[in-house]
């Protein structure tokens with residue numbers, strides 16, 4: 484049987500997502516209390532886990548390497564100039580060979596089709612470490628961060644003000660699976676794609692949460708508990724920078740935007756990082772409303788939970 488992969492939050496039930504989040508929180512507690520080896524055991528002892536990254540990374544690389552190490556395995560970072568993937572060898576051949584020697588592949592790629600190609604040909608689980616359509620490890624982390632800060636997720640409202648990108652996609656699906664209402668403001672040139680809207684709506688129908696899409700940041704932030712954004716220029720879009728900077732005029736998150744839009748008094752700010760000043764003011768980014776640094780740290784615990792669930796427990800998440 485082919486292994487279970489972590490490709491998008493859309494592939495998880497809401498109970499499975501919630502269980503990954505709870506596991507991540509309990510790993511955090513154990514690590515803070517210096518408990519080692521982990522109670523879940525060293526499930527990756529003697530195993531190698533390659534990280535095949537065709538794009539840069541700080542958080543995903545460090546959290547993934549540290550998580551593999553925490554579970555007793557050996558992480559192997561392979562950047563785009565290190566291996567033959569997609570350059571001198573087909574995805575199919577590479578996936579078969581790499582998976583024959585390892586217990587999981589953590590992959591950061593460009594097109595979503597590359598993640599699907601790896602998943603189709605790999606005999607071990609593929610963990611999507613970001614593609615142009617999804618970023619599931621970030622979304623697990625973000626629900627964890629929200630849960631830590633608000634206690635519960637159900638009934639909260641999350642506003643997104645920014646690009647309709649990979650981070651928004653999995654985050655909005657994850658919110659819908661967690662009972663969080665989502666309102667996303669994206670410029671008219673960048674509407675959320677119909678496939679993603681359908682995935683969010685399917686999850687929202689099950690949890691009873693809502694989805695609102697607008698081009699007006701002030702509408703999105705109304706009554707919001709949390710406001711989230713990401714860079715306007717994702718990796719690979721560098722040539723569109725001048726154009727996008729114009730199209731996103733008025734999208735910088737500021738205290739003034741949150742106040743005039745009528746966000747909740749205790750609103751919080753989140754961002755997956757790396758951050759650029761154009762999408763959020765320093766005043767918000769470095770304020771005590773900002774959860775960005777605990778959010779970044781939580782990537783480690785989410786990565787441990789994902790490896791435990793998908794690799795050690797073979798996709799049995801409940």
Ligand code: CP
Pocket residue numbers: 539540541542543544613621755756757
């Ligand atoms: N948030 C995130 O994925 O950061 P990196 O690109 O640094 O891994």
Ligand code: NVA
Pocket residue numbers: 613648649650713714716717718755756757
């Ligand atoms: N949307 C960004 C996220 C980086 C973590 C990108 O794809 O570059």
